[in-house]
Amino acid sequence: DIQMTQSPSSLSASVGDRVTITCRASQTLSTWLAWYQQKPGKAPKVLISKASTLESGVPSRFSGSLSATEFTLTISGLQPDDFATYYCQLSGTFGQGTKLEIK
Amino acid sequence: QVQLQESGPGLVKPSETLSLICLVSGGSVISDTSFWSWIRQPPGKGPEWIGHVYYSGTTTSAPSLKSRVTISVDTSQNQFSLELNSLTAADTAIYYCARASFIKNDYGDYNWYFDLWGRGTLVTVSS
Numbered sequence: 480d481i482q483m484t485q486s487p488s489s490l491s492a493s494v495g496d497r498v499t500i501t502c503r504a505s506q507t508l509s510t511w512l513a514w515y516q517q518k519p520g521k522a523p524k525v526l527i528s529k530a531s532t533l534e535s536g537v538p539s540r541f542s543g544s545l546s547a548t549e550f551t552l553t554i555s556g557l558q559p560d561d562f563a564t565y566y567c568q569l570s571g572t573f574g575q576g577t578k579l580e581i582k
Numbered sequence: 583q584v585q586l587q588e589s590g591p592g593l594v595k596p597s598e599t600l601s602l603i604c605l606v607s608g609g610s611v612i613s614d615t616s617f618w619s620w621i622r623q624p625p626g627k628g629p630e631w632i633g634h635v636y637y638s639g640t641t642t643s644a645p646s647l648k649s650r651v652t653i654s655v656d657t658s659q660n661q662f663s664l665e666l667n668s669l670t671a672a673d674t675a676i677y678y679c680a681r682a683s684f685i686k687n688d689y690g691d692y693n694w695y696f697d698l699w700g701r702g703t704l705v706t707v708s709s
Contacts, residue, residue: 480645511685511693522678522699523629534697570693571631571644 481506485567485574491582492557500552500577502567514543514552515566523566527552554579584609586679586700593706599667600705604679606660612637617682617694618655618662622675623702630675634682634694635662642692669707676702 482505492498502512510530515523525534527543530550540555554561562581567574590602604618611618617634624630633643635653643651652665666673678701684694 509687509691509693511687511695513695515696522680522702523696524699525695525697528683528695528697566628568629568695570691573629573631576628 481569481572483567483569483572483574485577487577488575489578489580491580493582494557494559496557497553497555498557498579499554500565500567500579502550502552502569502574503548504550504569509569510545511569512543512545512550513568514541515568516561516563517566518563526565584681584698586681586698588677588679588700588703590677590703590705592704593708594669595709596670596707598669599665600669600673600677600707602664602677602679602703602705604662604664604700606662606681610657611655611660611662612657615683617642617684617692619680619682619694619696620653620664621678621680621696621699622673623678624672624675629678632664632666632677671707674705674707676704678702 484503512530514527517523526537526541530545531543542553544551565577585607587605594600619634620632621629633653635641635655641653650667655662680696681698682694683697
């Protein structure tokens, strides 16, 4: 089974900041990694698919990239609506999650 | 606009079987680019993929749950379903149905991501 290591588990930041969240896969046979945003009481919402493809309707301040074995989600210019929990996912495996909180 | 809606009991007793249905509206389960999936999320924890079904009836399940899971599709009713048996308190979670877009990669394996989710239904396992 693929193991996903997501970091950090929590993050404090201010509106306007640039933040990065990373996921490392134990195997890198695929670039079909997705990033999700989840708010309390809601289902996860896909932000980025295939490592770097922005889903329709998602603000351009969200971006994804892959370098060697590490996938990265970057949010440039945090907005109040962005404070939530973020998960990566590679087929049947989800990362442990990153809770993004207001500093 | 495709929508997914889960239905089923909110409370199930230990050792019993959970049965959930996901109704697909605004589109068809007969799609050659979609897996119809079940995902659960225990309170305060991250999501866990349970398994999925293709419209032909082919299924794949998470190894940790495979022995207890049955997933099926009913194309005439445009819905798919989950059965999970031998329930314990550890199965208490929000259960989501979701649509997964997939490809078959160069190694012959499938890769997918979840592009549409239902609202989820809380299932509590308790006597």
